[in-house]
Amino acid sequence: MESIKDIEKILQEISKTIEDDASYEQIMSSMCTPPPKIAREIAGLFAEKNLGDPGLFPQTIRLEKEVLETLASFLHAPKGWIGTTTSGGSESNLLGCWAARNWSQKKKEIEKGKIIFPMSAHVSFEKAADILGLQIVWAPLNDNYQVNIEKLNELINPDTVGLVGIAGTTGTGACDNIQALNDLAEDHELYLHVDAAHGGMILPFLDKLGLESPIFDFRNSNVSSITIDTHKIFGNIIPGGSIIFRSKEFTNTIKKKVEYLADSNTEQLTITGTRPATPVIAAWVLLKKFGEDYILSRVKYSLDMTSYIVQRLQEIPEIIVSFEPPLNIIGFTTNVMTNQELVEQLQQKGWQLSLYAHWIRIVVMPHMTKKAINHFILDLRTILKEGA
Amino acid sequence: MESIKDIEKILQEISKTIEDDASYEQIMSSMCTPPPKIAREIAGLFAEKNLGDPGLFPQTIRLEKEVLETLASFLHAPKGWIGTTTSGGSESNLLGCWAARNWSQKKKEIEKGKIIFPMSAHVSFEKAADILGLQIVWAPLNDNYQVNIEKLNELINPDTVGLVGIAGTTGTGACDNIQALNDLAEDHELYLHVDAAHGGMILPFLDKLGLESPIFDFRNSNVSSITIDTHKIFGNIIPGGSIIFRSKEFTNTIKKKVEYLADSNTEQLTITGTRPATPVIAAWVLLKKFGEDYILSRVKYSLDMTSYIVQRLQEIPEIIVSFEPPLNIIGFTTNVMTNQELVEQLQQKGWQLSLYAHWIRIVVMPHMTKKAINHFILDLRTILKEGA
Structure with a gap:
């Protein structure tokens, strides 16, 4: 055949x-x-590579690290950041909420947590909250379709395991006031996850186009993790998700050791085990060669x-x-x-x-x-x- | 460029x-x-299709249905089954455990559930239990590396939200005695998930090769869901995961409606939103044309x-x-x-x-x-x- x-x-x-x-x-x-055509070529050419088995594909893993380094630099991640590519923004948001829950429960011994989402949050957050057993507290929006900071502040209570801000919402593209969320996260010692699945490959480049660019990223010192997708405006092949965490402090409670792989010291941050390498190789080419x-x-x-x-x-x-x-x-x-x-x-x-x-x-x-x-x-x- | x-x-x-x-x-x-080469070609050729937006790609969604129908027939799924392709066995196992927890909590009002895994269970189950807030109860194995049914029986208690059997373990390829697990699931009215990520594309074909084939699938009337991967021995491109549920009874508590897509009645069973269509198209060709x-x-x-x-x-x-x-x-x-x-x-x-x-x-x-x-x-x- x-x-x-x-x-x-x-x-x-x-x-x-x-x-x-x-x-x-x-x-x-x-x-x-x-x-682009080159990404399609890569999809076929390297289809046999499995990023879930890093001992077998150390060179491709190196490319993943370089892709993550570039994405982390777009987001001004500080030294000590850690990240992974994922199956998409939904998995990344789940990982962010998972880290928020586990980090908070470890720190504060919260039994059944609540998580505050803007009304504009993507459906993946509803999935994440249900899976994680977290109660959703919905924060209303202001007239600009950003989360209403004052009202959100009133929703914080001792059971809150985290805040979520959206940098480029699904419905309007609005970027929440992450700086204000950052202040709230600091005041209440809360995990702050930013969903920049859509905005993450747009907002960092507005400056260079002479446009105003909100400070939505790790320059806010209490942002714990950021979702960023390469399969949206950047044009990577699906699935091109990623998440960057500020530090291992936030991933220590979610990483899992996998002992049966070629490299028996493998630690995974992802939900997935086996995962395709082609979106990473394509992202590498688009970032490093197209630039x-x-x-x-x-x-x-x-x-x-x-x-x-x-x-x-x-x-x-x-x-x-x-x-x-x-x-x-x-x-x-x-x-x-x-x-x-x-x-x-x-x-x-x-x-x-x-x-x-x-x-x-x-x-x-x-x-x-x-x-x-x-x-x-x-x-x-x-x-x-x-x-x- | x-x-x-x-x-x-x-x-x-x-x-x-x-x-x-x-x-x-x-x-x-x-x-x-x-x-195979044709699957690689498909990976490039149809890279722009997103199964997460079914209103845009109804014909490819039809292929997904046909792929799932074929997989469901391999597993002897009864009329009324429902399924989805996924990012891999890990996501499928998470979906199975999620359904087990929500179905059980709805039925029995369990506050904090426990789930029984064989000692041979894949690491994805550890991830799933942590994410879902379920306590893992490990069931020991017998001399054939199958879960020890007698000992497992002793571990069942009123907080148990589900049992897991493995049809083709990661470590030895052993197939648990699913018929015995089925009896336990019936006696205790428990959700029973079978992980056939590896074995699902082998076991159904042993008969035709003149070999003994264990009855690991929906012929056991209390099997609630089965994980089956096409990116293992079947040779599909990654990510080729799937899960088949016996009926909507088990998915009603986990499905999420997504209103912002081209088809505003879309319901998703997956963790992912955007997801690649190419593994589905390739699986369709391998199943329907290679056969x-x-x-x-x-x-x-x-x-x-x-x-x-x-x-x-x-x-x-x-x-x-x-x-x-x-x-x-x-x-x-x-x-x-x-x-x-x-x-x-x-x-x-x-x-x-x-x-x-x-x-x-x-x-x-x-x-x-x-x-x-x-x-x-x-x-x-x-x-x-x-x-x-």
């Missing part, structure tokens, strides 16, 4: 089988984006396109833009039909957007071309005209 | 950078194995090679084979040096084996050639002669 002819035939067949999946040309709702220009151009392009789309939306009388985009996420609504009706009608024309409680969301990614956007605006105008 | 010439140059450079990683020709300690012959030939080859290696080891006077291999895992030891010394000396000759408490482990996989094995035996004899 493995002749080249057979392989090509099967690949053609399978491409045909799934050709009705949405095409990225019309996907306006995803934080993922097609990876900062590659990142800056992707961030700049996405932010420029965000401004362009907002401008085009504002030209349409039936459209209300719901907030000024802090990053590359747009929310809009209309006064001629429900958001759900509009999303469904756009979907019939192939456009994929997502429905939030109070707006329709666009995530502006490097794969979105001006041509496609203009086409989208045209379709949107047509639908609104017919619906009016 | 994305010209074909540049890409080739970078790929050559990276191959050079990591060329000192172990080669599978000499890896005798891994449950992973290099995937049963492909699986049978891999299983047969690995078991035949296991017998061959055992025979060759038994010819060496200084070697003691530690147990009769139930599957494709061999344990051996020597009387002329410590196991650690022997593993290290073999490693100096490039051979990768793993060290267990009482033996050196070989996992016999489809990538191991007779030529390599003969070479290994020669090196082993030389080391033992020099060490004697």
Whole structure:
């Protein structure tokens, strides 16, 4: 079955089988984006490498360390940081909450803990709290969709095992006031996890684009851990998650020794055992060979396109833009039909957007071309005209 | 940077950078194995697809369903089963234990639960218990390295949230007596999770090879969930995990609704949100296009090679084979040096084996050639002669 002819035939067949999946040309709702060709090549070429067995693949493990070093430097991690690549932001957030619970329970002997999440927190935090047996305390947002610091402060009590701040929320791209959260973490001696799954590969580069950049990272001395994904705007292959911890103090209670591997001193921070090396190798190439220009151009392009789309939306009388985009996420609504009706009608024309409680969301990614956007605006105008 | 010439140059450079990683020709300690060429092609070709956003990729989701249907049929899952692909056996085992805890707590109002693991359980269960806040109760093994049913029975108490059986342990390949565990689960109304990460793609095919096959699966009416991996002997690309649950009764307490995706009715059973589609597409091709012959030939080859290696080891006077291999895992030891010394000396000759408490482990996989094995035996004899 493995002749080249057979392989090509099967690949053609399978491409045909799934050709009705949405095409990225019309996907306006995803934080993922097609990876560059070289990352795809790596996905195939090194598919046999398993980062879960470091004794076998010490050189690839070295690349992982270098990738983590680069990510840690983006986040201004201090000497003594420790990190790991993961299966994605959800695993990273679970690891952060796990460390928060175990570290706090060890320190304060809390029996059944509570964890404070902003209302804007990703669904992975709900999963994490349930798994960890933590009670969620939801902190409301302010008018800028950031967590309301004053109200959050009132929610802290002796059972609190940690605070979570979001640097680039899923719904609006807002960055919480991490400096204020940092002060609260200091006052109450709390673990502070920052979810920068989305923002982590955008915010560190805003300065260089002449934009204001919030101090969301380890420069705040009480930030304990940060989630950062490479499979979002950075364009790595999935699964490209990572988490960086300030120090081993926070990982000592969650690491597990694995004795049956080639290197019998292996310690794992991850949920996973066996895990693919290809996203790490691809991240290494994109970081070390493509470098900062590659990142800056992707961030700049996405932010420029965000401004362009907002401008085009504002030209349409039936459209209300719901907030000024802090990053590359747009929310809009209309006064001629429900958001759900509009999303469904756009979907019939192939456009994929997502429905939030109070707006329709666009995530502006490097794969979105001006041509496609203009086409989208045209379709949107047509639908609104017919619906009016 | 994305010209074909540049890409080739970078790929050559990276191959050079990591060329000192172990080669599978000499890896005798891994449950992973290099995937077939077509799976590598798929890894690159469909790298942009994200199974975490099913509204965007409904056709690929259909393939996932078909893969799960096939795996469920291998495991004799009854009508009403539900499952998901995962990031690997570790996530699957965590999901199984999570469901066990939540299902039991709902049913019996247990405050702080205990879970019974065989001493042979994979490290992922230790992680799962810590994360879930469950106390581990370790059940000892019998002389065949299966969990000791009588002793396990004595460990069950009102706080027990579940039992775990292993169908193909990491250390010896032993399959626990799942039928006996099933009876205990029935008597005590307990959740029963079976870890067949390794054995799940071997045991269902033993019958057809004229070998005895234990009844380890859903034919036991109290088995609640089973972990099964496709990235082990089956040769899928990593991460190829899955879990099948007997019914929604067991997943109702762990599923999470995700509203911000293209399909706003998405429910996730996984820890992960974004997750790669390529292992699912590759599994589909290997299952549907390569089919049963492909699986049978891999299983047969690995078991035949296991017998061959055992025979060759038994010819060496200084070697003691530690147990009769139930599957494709061999344990051996020597009387002329410590196991650690022997593993290290073999490693100096490039051979990768793993060290267990009482033996050196070989996992016999489809990538191991007779030529390599003969070479290994020669090196082993030389080391033992020099060490004697």
